[in-house]
Amino acid sequence: MQTRLVTFLDHLNNYRKSKISNRNFLVVVSILVGIMAGLAAALLKTLTHHIEHFLQNDLHWQYKYYLYFLFPGIGIFLSVLYVRKFIRKGKFETGLTPLLYTISKKSSNVEPHNSYSQIITAALTVGFGGSTGLEAPIVTSGASIGSTLGRYLGLSYREITMLLACGAAAGIAGAFNSPVAGIVFAIEILLPEFTIPAFIPLLLSAATASVVAQVFYKEQLFYLVTQGWEMKALLFYVLLAVLIGLYSIYFGKANHLVKGLFYKIKNPYRKVMVGGIGLGVLVFLFPTLYGEGYLTIKELLMGNYNTVVSNSIFADYGNFPIVIILFTVATIFAKSFATLFTLGAGGNGGIFAPSLIIGGLIGFIMAYTINLSGLAQVNTANFIVAGMAAALGSIMHAPLTGIFLIAEITGGYILMVPLMITTALAYLINRSVNKYSIYTKPLAEKGELSHYEDKDTTVLNMIKLKYLVQREGLTLNIDESITDKISDMVAAKQSVFAVLNAEDELMGLVFLNDALNAMFSADGKENEKQISVKKLLNKPEVVLNAETDLKKVLNQMDISGYNNLPVVDEGNKFMGFVAKSQIFNKYRALLARMADYMS
Known part of the structure; x- marks a missing residue:
């Protein structure tokens, strides 16, 4: 079933790329996101208010009012229980801070379960009396809908972020019947840069969600009677x-x-x-x-x-x-x-x-x-x-x-x-x-x-260090001899070599110049003694972790003076080297993609 879905989406993607421009396609998808987010907003409000109405009006028990002391805690407990029992593969987070982090660090990849788990947990929390609001959950739910749909359609990071913002704007519009506020919220809070082409998908998504939500949930939030201000x-x-x-x-x-x-x-x-x-x-x-x-x-x-x-x-x-x-x-x-x-x-x-x-x-x-x-x-x-x-x-x-x-x-x-x-x-x-x-x-x-x-x-936050690491070059074992490896080192066309132990852990670095100086005397004669790798081992000034921010990587390169730095994983296993030139090439490529965005 999943294979058929992937195949269908591939065919759909190839067809739309040949027939529809990115700009027009995003307009169509933004309307679809608006419909789904509007339904989600209506569902959340309806479910929450049904729970409230049942507890306050439909539940008939002589001592039920004593339970009002316990109802909020019960709602929180049910919410926590749901998360721990039913969300095991993914991570569940609340509020808008995780959403901003997702845009900044996770390529706008909001986990799909948020499209429904946010609704369930928020309805339990607020319906039972939790003293908070439904808006952040519906924003995250709408953002998840937009992000998931964008990934399934094979869109780029910028386009997925656009649909994520459309979903968030649609969530606000559906929850409050306020499409303009939904658009402003998405621009002000979520989008790192606002461009005029982004306005149309946001507008359509928010307006669509507001209409859909009103069909299923017509209750007006506030009524204001005023004759102006003095x-x-x-x-x-x-x-x-x-x-x-x-x-x-x-x-x-x-x-x-x-x-x-x-x-x-x-x-x-x-x-x-x-x-x-x-x-x-x-x-x-x-x-x-x-x-x-x-x-x-x-x-x-x-x-x-x-x-x-x-x-x-x-x-x-x-x-x-x-x-x-x-x-x-x-x-x-x-x-x-x-x-x-x-x-x-x-x-x-x-x-x-x-x-x-x-x-x-x-x-x-x-x-x-x-x-x-x-x-x-x-x-x-x-x-x-x-x-x-x-x-x-x-x-x-x-x-x-x-x-x-x-x-x-x-x-x-x-x-x-x-x-x-x-x-x-x-x-x-x-x-x-x-x-x-x-x-x-x-x-x-x-x-x-x-x-x-x-x-x-x-821009740098869009790039992950682990995807820039290269390990095609020669590495040395801590127990090897420089004498036996010198010809390979010269042929490898590297200036620095990672030294590893039997567990593939990084022990240090050996520089080609040091190896050549040790192998040959000042008059050019070859040293007949065996020279171990361990003897020429240098402790690296900087070792990068695979999750290090690229901005910090560039700062480390500037401070140390090295344009190539070793990268290890959390277990100190050697992954390879990252070069400053690779970072700049990726940076320029992303800038070019952003310039072509929605063209």
Whole structure:
């Protein structure tokens, strides 16, 4: 069956190359990716909300409300159990950081199981009350669909990356019914360089996904009723941006702290227990943390300001403004830890939704406090919307995504100026402290981040050292004699020889000049003594690992002065030499391919 599929795809590929240009073919495939990603988004939202509805409304048991303390932990446990039992051949990772790493280091090869495993684990996590969002899983699922389809069709790295971005854009478009935000997200977060030809496949993929998702899932996320914004509120929008910018810095530090704590716990089920208990306590104290949390924002936009306190142990005091203010502030900080506990414990989700909820609550509490104080009367709904955009843009370092996403899902295009001001200022405040976003910082710290500002690194990251290693030349054994091998060494036309032991491990290097000097005296007479390889052995200044970044390889070559360096695998087994000329030849070939991309 698999052989027939491969044969069919080969015939299809050969036919389309002769009949259709790359540009037109990618347009067709991008629509197909949009359809599949739209279906995936609709499936994820439907499955998640069915689980939520069953637990909250259809499950009838006298003591079921006591289980709300345990439900989030149960969802995380089921997610972890699924991964450990059903994903054995591949690697399962959550969030957008692994996706960026895949683009940078793994030739955009997203493992196929992500197209469905992300949906299953995210639905279990969020459906049972995990305090995170569905957006990162659907982005990864859509990216997997695009990447897998591109590989099956035999496309190049750049074309596969394009389809990966189309799938991610389609995932956002399908999840939020926001095709423009999906396109902006793909350009701002995933694509190292944006080119005009890339816009058309992204547009078609996102638009198609939005239409398909709407057919199967029609529920509107938010409704916003506003009559615009007033000039006198401009100063308060600036103040809101400052607050959210500062909070986004705090969120990044909290993320680093909580991740570090969970990283120290090696047993996955112990992580589930610790995170589940912590999350259960937070949900018990702050019921609005259950699940994505969008319902709270919906109620606040409609003017139901005591919804933050309702169903909590302080519900009887919901008519007291000071209680609403203090409880909302506490909820903002609790939401951060609830999200990080969910992800740290092994649950699947992202920080899209938490960012929106946190920003919306900060906007609400600021407007609510201003109105109570009598300093001015501002539109609370407008500040909620502006807060959501600012939080998303600053935490993710994606201000355009924040602006267009919120404008689309709330219909708040009339608020474009406040959205632009708050999001830009909050982003600049965060960027002044954090050069990298919450997604890219882990990669940057390891030197694994490709960026459009450093084109050399971006291109070099596409090249794998192990594919440039050559081992056609002569090697020497540690127990051999130079006297017996000198004629072979001269004939080999090499200047340096790897010396190996019986296990093929690299012991050192022997240089041809040293061997010739040892064999012949100053007057040209041959030395009659046997000269062992071991006597002329040199310890190499630099030994490369097969997984070493090529940028580091070139730096090592410049520092050492050698244009050929030995390469070994993880077991110190000799693989061969890599030459600087090979790296540059491959580099130039990739630049030529990129110049012809989509022509």
